[in-house]
Amino acid sequence: MTNASDIAYRIIRKSIIDGDLVQGEKISEEAMVRLCDVSRTPVRDALRQLSFEGYVLQRKNQGAWVKSWSDEEVKEVYEARARMEGLIVRLVATKISDAGLAKLATNTDDMARVIAHEQDPLALAERFLGLNREFHDQLYEIANNPRLSDLMPALSPPPVVHKTAKNFNRDRVQQSNEDHRALVRAFSKSDANWAESVVKSHIYAAYVSYRDGMPTTVMATPPLE
Amino acid sequence: MTNASDIAYRIIRKSIIDGDLVQGEKISEEAMVRLCDVSRTPVRDALRQLSFEGYVLQRKNQGAWVKSWSDEEVKEVYEARARMEGLIVRLVATKISDAGLAKLATNTDDMARVIAHEQDPLALAERFLGLNREFHDQLYEIANNPRLSDLMPALSPPPVVHKTAKNFNRDRVQQSNEDHRALVRAFSKSDANWAESVVKSHIYAAYVSYRDGMPTTVMATPPLE
DNA sequence: TGACTTAAGTCTGGATGCAAAATATGGCCG
DNA sequence: CGGCCATATTTTGCATCCAGACTTAAGTCA
Numbered sequence: 239m240t241n242a243s244d245i246a247y248r249i250i251r252k253s254i255i256d257g258d259l260v261q262g263e264k265i266s267e268e269a270m271v272r273l274c275d276v277s278r279t280p281v282r283d284a285l286r287q288l289s290f291e292g293y294v295l296q297r298k299n300q301g302a303w304v305k306s307w308s309d310e311e312v313k314e315v316y317e318a319r320a321r322m323e324g325l326i327v328r329l330v331a332t333k334i335s336d337a338g339l340a341k342l343a344t345n346t347d348d349m350a351r352v353i354a355h356e357q358d359p360l361a362l363a364e365r366f367l368g369l370n371r372e373f374h375d376q377l378y379e380i381a382n383n384p385r386l387s388d389l390m391p392a393l394s395p396p397p398v399v400h401k402t403a404k405n406f407n408r409d410r411v412q413q414s415n416e417d418h419r420a421l422v423r424a425f426s427k428s429d430a431n432w433a434e435s436v437v438k439s440h441i442y443a444a445y446v447s448y449r450d451g452m453p454t455t456v457m458a459t460p461p462l463e
Numbered sequence: 464m465t466n467a468s469d470i471a472y473r474i475i476r477k478s479i480i481d482g483d484l485v486q487g488e489k490i491s492e493e494a495m496v497r498l499c500d501v502s503r504t505p506v507r508d509a510l511r512q513l514s515f516e517g518y519v520l521q522r523k524n525q526g527a528w529v530k531s532w533s534d535e536e537v538k539e540v541y542e543a544r545a546r547m548e549g550l551i552v553r554l555v556a557t558k559i560s561d562a563g564l565a566k567l568a569t570n571t572d573d574m575a576r577v578i579a580h581e582q583d584p585l586a587l588a589e590r591f592l593g594l595n596r597e598f599h600d601q602l603y604e605i606a607n608n609p610r611l612s613d614l615m616p617a618l619s620p621p622p623v624v625h626k627t628a629k630n631f632n633r634d635r636v637q638q639s640n641e642d643h644r645a646l647v648r649a650f651s652k653s654d655a656n657w658a659e660s661v662v663k664s665h666i667y668a669a670y671v672s673y674r675d676g677m678p679t680t681v682m683a684t685p686p687l688e
Numbered sequence: 689t690g691a692c693t694t695a696a697g698t699c700t701g702g703a704t705g706c707a708a709a710a711t712a713t714g715g716c717c718g
Numbered sequence: 719c720g721g722c723c724a725t726a727t728t729t730t731g732c733a734t735c736c737a738g739a740c741t742t743a744a745g746t747c748a
Contacts, residue, residue: 268730276702279701279702299731300709301729321546325546383535523739
């Protein structure tokens, strides 16, 4: 995991998330070579990966730009994510084992403990994001369809990942964990409809939380598409 | 359109779809260099792209293999496709213009003419696939969310593309075009629910047609689970 | 005989040089 | 003075070379 492509990927990705590379800005391969201290080959690999994940827009013979997300795009991708997660949890509801149920339940208990005892808001957000990711990754694993779960990173609007880290407060985290617990109950009853409804609410709530927490930003002019 | 990366991408993709590269087989970069008559750099680009789209599996320092599909995976990916196409046409129903409507209608008329006059079954299949792709590409364009439409290739099970090319007969093509016409009517009424229902039936029918390896005259099929 | 070690061979990941396309610059003509 | 065309520079795309990792196979020892 310490090879050049991953290094370039992580550095460029972090630069975008942190805002060092602003939306709409041209990304020069040569500049990334200097920034990451690797050659152009892994830089190009990283840009391709970031393009797949929606961080970057690439055009043939022209290069790459930091992708701008319109409000409409973010909303639509959230809707797509809700549908795909809905399918995932349907599969989970039919495939989950007792061991899987126990693991998910443990995750929600851990989360509850963190919510109850972690005082620092930043640390709370950090730990929430970690446990939250773990929970959803376990869902993908149980759904047991790599083709679908590999698609999910492409349905996580990049600006969201950034924003949520700062905007999650205790109530929001609490509600999220309640959703997870409802999911576990639905799984324990093998109730796919219930599970799907819960996870869709879960995603829609995340969208609203994102949207309302968004400052009205002035975006750089995106390249013509 | 005629650059080395695309050439390699298309040739390798076609080899997988046509079965020249069988599921589970190791893909040697050097072999692809000889097959595509380009250097290793564009071959590597192509393999990475195909990895995004689920055609090949890549492992660090080990190379690439043709990814195999289980029956379960195919079924689940069809379900995912139905959901995503359902969202796409909802967006179309709210965004389409009169010009867009006319273009789609023209496509269905062309298709009807082909069905009526093309005698050779192979030519019929060819022309159907071309017009069908055109129709769906127009939907993606009208939906106007590149982020979502770029993901659709990853939801096209490779073995299916192959099978349908040989299995589409006149009835199946006819039914498909009726679905398209129903879609256009739904769009003209800006009826997103109608459009979504139609396209889901459309995809489910395609799945059943694939699964049974024979045409189906039934339009409404039960949910996949 | 079988399993482990080790060394040779093969293949992928990364770096660099070169060619072509796109962009930027400057001069010319209207 | 402004728009257009030609040229120069920059940047991307492609090919090739080198190094490191993995695979394979032979050989040795238990």
